[in-house]
Amino acid sequence: MARPLVPLISIDALVTAALELVDEAGDFSLPKLAKRIGVSQSSIYNHVSGREEILELMRGRIISESPYEIRGGDWEAALRTIVRSYRDAFARHPRLAPLLVLQTVQDHQVLALYENLAVALESAGFRGRDVLSAISTIDSFALGFALDLAAPDVVWAPPSEGFPALASALSNAGPADERGEAAFEFGLEILIAGLHSLLRSTVL
Amino acid sequence: MARPLVPLISIDALVTAALELVDEAGDFSLPKLAKRIGVSQSSIYNHVSGREEILELMRGRIISESPYEIRGGDWEAALRTIVRSYRDAFARHPRLAPLLVLQTVQDHQVLALYENLAVALESAGFRGRDVLSAISTIDSFALGFALDLAAPDVVWAPPSEGFPALASALSNAGPADERGEAAFEFGLEILIAGLHSLLRSTVL
DNA sequence: GACATTAAGCGAAAGGCTTTCGTTTATCGT
DNA sequence: ACGATAAACGAAAGCCTTTCGCTTAATGTC
Incomplete structure (x- = not known):
């Protein structure tokens, strides 16, 4: 033709x-x-x-399909918004995440997202190389949770014997998506609380 | 033949x-x-x-090549030990991490690692589905940092203009491996502090 | 001791994949 | 008018994983 x-x-x-x-x-x-x-x-x-x-x-x-807006609010709200948006993008296309980890980020939208993160962290009070460390930490969390979305329903399948604590933890879990959602919110709280705590200890 | x-x-x-x-x-x-x-x-x-x-x-x-030992110590020490060991395993073979994210974990040693994590978290005071949420969080964190080790020296390469906060953060960073190490330690502190904080707020 | 089964090597080939190349022809710019 | 570019195509090169049938050494059974 x-x-x-x-x-x-x-x-x-x-x-x-x-x-x-x-x-x-x-x-x-x-x-x-x-x-x-x-x-x-x-x-x-x-x-x-x-x-x-x-x-x-x-x-x-997928990043464009998950727009976010940071108006006013404090750094904590901004951070929550950004991380949620990133995670939502992958929640809509879970199986894409594993395919992207081998590649370097070049996309403009994603760079803008990290820029917003840097701004929020500076306004929180982080300085010098702590800013980059915090970005890396948040990045690891977000990427890790994005990958978690692609994981099979049963992530860890321990044999029936030999892993009692793990088996007990798994038995308390509801359906997979609910578990993932709960874990993400839990992780976000930990992240925020941890950042607050570090700020307190360095400022004092 | x-x-x-x-x-x-x-x-x-x-x-x-x-x-x-x-x-x-x-x-x-x-x-x-x-x-x-x-x-x-x-x-x-x-x-x-x-x-x-x-x-x-x-x-x-690689997990076997990075043995760890949890003797006595409190849950915090155990958690540090486990996460460090996991990360060290991938630090020795950084480029393996991206190849493993598509696959389900079946290896016995790795399951044992998660079992130890579950035990530590229970001894810390986490109960019910929080145990699994905490495991997921720690898992995301560790996996994210393992992947970071495989990332190119320059993870984010913003154009010279338009991303001032990100550019400034990057300018403060030393050599790549040093940056990764600092970020990991920073992240581990955040994780521990965040877990402490959540324990405090739920127990009270 | 004879003999069937299993183990561990080989080569060949099927069927997937990404990418390149040459060919064709419609459109656009000068 | 006409050369350059754009956008389709088929064919093929060169990877990859996995399967199959063939050979022969080791092992176990009667």
Whole structure:
């Protein structure tokens, strides 16, 4: 086929289809992506540089789909808002998270998110390299919880004997999504409380 | 070739070679693994079920290489010990972490680690579903920092303009490994302080 | 001791994947 | 008018994982 009158492929449609594949199957490949939008594999390379760029585009897409607004409020509220927004983005597409950990962040929206984090932490009173340490810590939390969303319902499946404390903890858990939600809120509280505590001990 | 007098392949050597490949190249494949131990690809399937099992074996190996001991001490010390040990395991093989996030944990050693975590948290005073929430939080934290070790030296590369707070934070950072170490210790303090704080507020 | 079964190597090949290349033809700019 | 660019295609190269059938040494059974 020659060049069509209107392009058959748009980057938007490409990303949408790729995201659908990831949501359904936990992964995507160019042959499957091409089949879904009714196009040949090789045509895709006329629009993006390759698989990696598609992944990065998906990162940008889901972050954009989860907008947040920081108005006024104190640093604590800002921090909660940012972390929740980040987590919500991955909650909508849980299986995307594992595919993104191998790649460097380049997306502008995500950088802006970290900028907002840095501002909030400075206004909280953190200085010097503590700002970056705090960002790294928050990042680890957020990424870890995003990955948790992609985990199977039963994350740890201990044999029936030999792990009593773990088994007991698991027996107290409700359904998987509820457990994940409770754990995230719990973790966020710990994070905030820990930051407060560190601020107190360094300021004094 | 027929069956040799002594097996050419041992699982130990297999895992060692695979780990070397991951350390060197950030990934491994069966052809490369076979070449390294001087054997054909297909022979490997006489010893393991496939790629996934090799990954799981590597997980077990690095955890075993980073033994820890919990004697006496309070829950706080136990928690520090466990998390440090986990992180040290991945610090020795940073590039393995991203390869493991897609897989469920089955390794016995790792399950034992979580069991110890559950015991420590119960002795701290956490009850019911809070135990699992705390485990998830600690898990997110540890996994996030393990992944951080595999990240490129410059994790965030903001353009020279538009992200002043982030740029300033980055300018205060020393060399990459030092930054990672500082951030981990910082995060561990936050985690511990946050847990203390939550204990206080629920017990009162 | 003879003999069937298992273990552990091999090569070949199937079927996936990403990416590159050459070809075709419509559109756009000069 | 016409050359350059854009956007499709098919074919193929070169990875990858896994399966299959073939060979032969070791092991266990009658």
